[in-house]
Amino acid sequence: xxxxxxxxxxxxMFGGRTAAVRGVSFRVEKGETHCLVGESGCGKSVTALAVMxxxxxxxQRSAKRMSFAGTDLTSLSDREMARxxxxxxxxxxQEPMTSLNPAFTIGSQMAEVLTRHKGASRAxxxxxxxxxxxxxxxxxxxxxxxxxxxxxxxxLRQRVMIAMALMxxxxxxxxxxxxxxxxxxxxxxxxxxxxxLKREFGLSIxxxxxxxxxxxxxxxHVSVMYAGEVVERAPTAELFRAPQHPYTRGLLSCVPVPxxxxxxxxxxxxxxIVPTIGPDFTGCAFRSRCAHANETCAREIPRRPAxxxxxxxxxLEPDWAELQPA
Amino acid sequence: MTAAIEVENLRCEFRVRTGLMxxxxxxxxxxxxxxxxxxGSVLGVVGESGCGKSTLARLILGLLKPTAGTVLVDGKRLFDLDRKxxxxxxxxxxxxxFASLNPRRxxxxxxxxxxxxxxxxxxxxxxxxxxxxxxxxxxxxxxGERMPAQLSGGQRQRAAIARALVLEPRIVIxxxxxxxxxxxxxxxxxxxxxxLxxxxxxxxxxxxxxxAVVEHVASEVAVMYLGRIVERNETDALFRTPxxxxxxxxxxxxxxxxxxxxxxxxGLGDAMPDxxxxxxxxxxxxxxxxxxxxxxxxxPAHMVRPPQGMVECHLA
Amino acid sequence: MSAPIAIQAPQTSRxxxxxxxxxxxxxxxxxxxxxxxxxxxxxxxxxxxxxxxLKPPFWMEGSEAGHLLGTDQLGRDYLARLVYGARISLxxxxxxxxxxxxxxxxxxxxxxxxxGRVDDFVLFAITTRLSIPVVLVALAVVGLMGSGLGLVxxxxxxxxxxxxxxxxxxxxxxxxxxDYVSAAWCAGASMPHILIKEILPNIASHLAVVATLEMxxxxxxxxxxxxxxxxxxxxxxxxxxxxxxxxxxxxxxxxVIMIPGVALAVLVLGINLVGDGLRNLLGAxxxx
Numbered sequence: 001x002x003x004x005x006x007x008x009x010x011x012x013m014f015g016g017r018t019a020a021v022r023g024v025s026f027r028v029e030k031g032e033t034h035c036l037v038g039e040s041g042c043g044k045s046v047t048a049l050a051v052m053x054x055x056x057x058x059x060q061r062s063a064k065r066m067s068f069a070g071t072d073l074t075s076l077s078d079r080e081m082a083r084x085x086x087x088x089x090x091x092x093x094q095e096p097m098t099s100l101n102p103a104f105t106i107g108s109q110m111a112e113v114l115t116r117h118k119g120a121s122r123a124x125x126x127x128x129x130x131x132x133x134x135x136x137x138x139x140x141x142x143x144x145x146x147x148x149x150x151x152x153x154x155x156l157r158q159r160v161m162i163a164m165a166l167m168x169x170x171x172x173x174x175x176x177x178x179x180x181x182x183x184x185x186x187x188x189x190x191x192x193x194x195x196x197l198k199r200e201f202g203l204s205i206x207x208x209x210x211x212x213x214x215x216x217x218x219x220x221h222v223s224v225m226y227a228g229e230v231v232e233r234a235p236t237a238e239l240f241r242a243p244q245h246p247y248t249r250g251l252l253s254c255v256p257v258p259x260x261x262x263x264x265x266x267x268x269x270x271x272x273i274v275p276t277i278g279p280d281f282t283g284c285a286f287r288s289r290c291a292h293a294n295e296t297c298a299r300e301i302p303r304r305p306a307x308x309x310x311x312x313x314x315x316l317e318p319d320w321a322e323l324q325p326a
Numbered sequence: 327m328t329a330a331i332e333v334e335n336l337r338c339e340f341r342v343r344t345g346l347m348x349x350x351x352x353x354x355x356x357x358x359x360x361x362x363x364x365x366g367s368v369l370g371v372v373g374e375s376g377c378g379k380s381t382l383a384r385l386i387l388g389l390l391k392p393t394a395g396t397v398l399v400d401g402k403r404l405f406d407l408d409r410k411x412x413x414x415x416x417x418x419x420x421x422x423x424f425a426s427l428n429p430r431r432x433x434x435x436x437x438x439x440x441x442x443x444x445x446x447x448x449x450x451x452x453x454x455x456x457x458x459x460x461x462x463x464x465x466x467x468x469x470g471e472r473m474p475a476q477l478s479g480g481q482r483q484r485a486a487i488a489r490a491l492v493l494e495p496r497i498v499i500x501x502x503x504x505x506x507x508x509x510x511x512x513x514x515x516x517x518x519x520x521x522l523x524x525x526x527x528x529x530x531x532x533x534x535x536x537x538a539v540v541e542h543v544a545s546e547v548a549v550m551y552l553g554r555i556v557e558r559n560e561t562d563a564l565f566r567t568p569x570x571x572x573x574x575x576x577x578x579x580x581x582x583x584x585x586x587x588x589x590x591x592x593g594l595g596d597a598m599p600d601x602x603x604x605x606x607x608x609x610x611x612x613x614x615x616x617x618x619x620x621x622x623x624x625x626p627a628h629m630v631r632p633p634q635g636m637v638e639c640h641l642a
Numbered sequence: 643m644s645a646p647i648a649i650q651a652p653q654t655s656r657x658x659x660x661x662x663x664x665x666x667x668x669x670x671x672x673x674x675x676x677x678x679x680x681x682x683x684x685x686x687x688x689x690x691x692x693x694x695x696l697k698p699p700f701w702m703e704g705s706e707a708g709h710l711l712g713t714d715q716l717g718r719d720y721l722a723r724l725v726y727g728a729r730i731s732l733x734x735x736x737x738x739x740x741x742x743x744x745x746x747x748x749x750x751x752x753x754x755x756x757x758g759r760v761d762d763f764v765l766f767a768i769t770t771r772l773s774i775p776v777v778l779v780a781l782a783v784v785g786l787m788g789s790g791l792g793l794v795x796x797x798x799x800x801x802x803x804x805x806x807x808x809x810x811x812x813x814x815x816x817x818x819x820x821d822y823v824s825a826a827w828c829a830g831a832s833m834p835h836i837l838i839k840e841i842l843p844n845i846a847s848h849l850a851v852v853a854t855l856e857m858x859x860x861x862x863x864x865x866x867x868x869x870x871x872x873x874x875x876x877x878x879x880x881x882x883x884x885x886x887x888x889x890x891x892x893x894x895x896x897x898v899i900m901i902p903g904v905a906l907a908v909l910v911l912g913i914n915l916v917g918d919g920l921r922n923l924l925g926a927x928x929x930x
Binding site: 384387388389409410412413414416417418420421422425426427428429430431436439440442443444486489493 | 820821822824825826827828829830831832835839840843844
Binding site for chain 1: 374375478479480481508509510511512513514516517520521535536537538539541542543545561565575576577578579580581582583584585586587588589590591592594598
């Protein structure tokens, strides 16, 4: 069964020197939410931009396979890719403040998507824009069409972004940290909205985030990224039940959970910082911060299976217990 | 236990003109805030955008002039002191490690600034103290010679903490100190802050929008909404039995890493809190799930709940 | 758009960096000429030789050895005068920029940092200054008080500070909100420290761009004043003055007016290229 979005061995290099993404593979099935989770610098945003072919000048991508609904994305010309973007694949970004053009009304920006891709008339496009704004929970959509972005709050702007992304009824929505800049109560509303749209429109979502709470509540499958690689992938419940990679385990121990606070004990943490990866790097990128690293970690690392649709990139055997530090 | 810091009826009003032709609006950023923090403990202040917690921090730090109210530190009126005396008592750690260090100065100069500003330390003493505090926060002497751009986010925040502690103040105001950091680094910094507090006998005012972090760090929590403290209680009590509907909504919004539980429906509606347009009656009533008629006309009184804590709600 | 959108800042194009290099080269050459030119060129710029008037430069026939760029209407060596003129132009440019910079930056930083009444005053001063026609006032002052190098510098310096003030004010208002300024305040740092050590270094790069542009403007203005006879007094070989003297011989000895004219244009172009290049560098740096 082929997935909606299949990415295999994606590599992204900047300026020929910095390897931002090193062999990332994942699949987004139809109707599911797939999360790319990781901290800053892990390459998750770059991965999304590479899929949409929106990399900055100086970024080169290559992949063994990158296909959307059967179409090979790497072989498309810029014009063909532009026909897909906003139409069948849509993307929303982190900063609602800067995602909308402040010089144009909301209505005209939203209508432009439909008139451009489907050749609809402006009136029809505005009707659909109002309809979608109502669907995403924006009150008085008719009035909003004439408003400018600065007149709306951050949460409303993000809803407008989502509505705009849905104008052409896309099959895939890529959301890059869509709630990071929002208040926590608004975040819950936006995530519920995305879940209900998924059900209603049959939307598949590739969600990029650093927040493990969001991942747990929203994702069907998870790929954990570190320093440009996917270090572990699993279905959500499985990942939280039995994380295998030392980074995943470390990350989970760092997150304070309300109701389980132990104020006298220090929070779990991962010592050190993310290394910069040059093009000749070999071995495990996490070894400088891992308590269980030894000499073999500088060589090729095996990708080990650990259960149903669950694998991870480490020399340690599955279900390893706390070993003596090497 | 003596209070290290007492805030009494602090109020901060702005007058804002949104356009040349429009009338002036009154924005009440902080409205009659009163609390005290015992020495050596941590008060967490939580709330969302527009609640006034950052304004509160800036008022206490002396970056803003209050419209009314006073702050006492160890019994002394803070606003009567000059800046140098205030600097010895109270210091900040800000949110953005990229913006809180002068990009054109070396780390050791940045950390030395509070000492230099006092004018009473010799160069040898300054060098010694700077070296000591850098080591204490986990930065090497070599890092002291670098510029901020050469350090990572976590290292920069450590430098900011070093700067805050080099004068050995009584109180540290932490304004979202880990919100801009990665999760793994956040944990390092929180652990560092906890160690330093214990070792140096500090008192913290810890401002954050992240409830899970606050629960881990604070002994008491105050919840702010549109400029007022709407609930305050000991941390465990607040998290176990929240009284104010807003506190309950906030707690429900926290997405714990527990799969399968989905995203809760908070039911707060679409109205966003706007400090220039505070609703009559209880300021939370447009978004409150359990609001009754009384809530729309009558502001709730400040109710103290023994053995500890307070809440401002008609229905609590 | 069918091309991939550059999400991050575009890197400076090749042409941009070439311009910057050319600009620096030009300014460096003029600077070298100003500093050591008159040691290298054996002739004296002031010695008159009425028997050798209006000799053409070396690329035209009838030129004389020993006068590479010919001679002017009083027989003075043109190369020597040109090189000396570079010194005058640069001196005026730099002195004016220092004067106007001091005035403008002080006003801008104080207004931008303190806001309120101080800012109101600064804005009033800037608006007043902008409503004054610079050239007319300069003419009037020099006309009334006589010409001279110092007077030209003082007049231009007191009139050309507005762009400094505006840029200093705007950048100070941005920088003032950064947390490191708040932290310095909370650390008890004195006002002079905050303004000089925290604010100024972080707006300096923007001001450097303004300085290059104001320098070019000052040089042009001085040339204009000298052309009108109201700037540097003869026999000092200000390029403007040389152009003025050369206009009488424009048709038969065109090099007399062409050489200083081209030199002036090239210098101003070079300074502007440097300013542009600085601004590009700044943009790339800020967005990193």
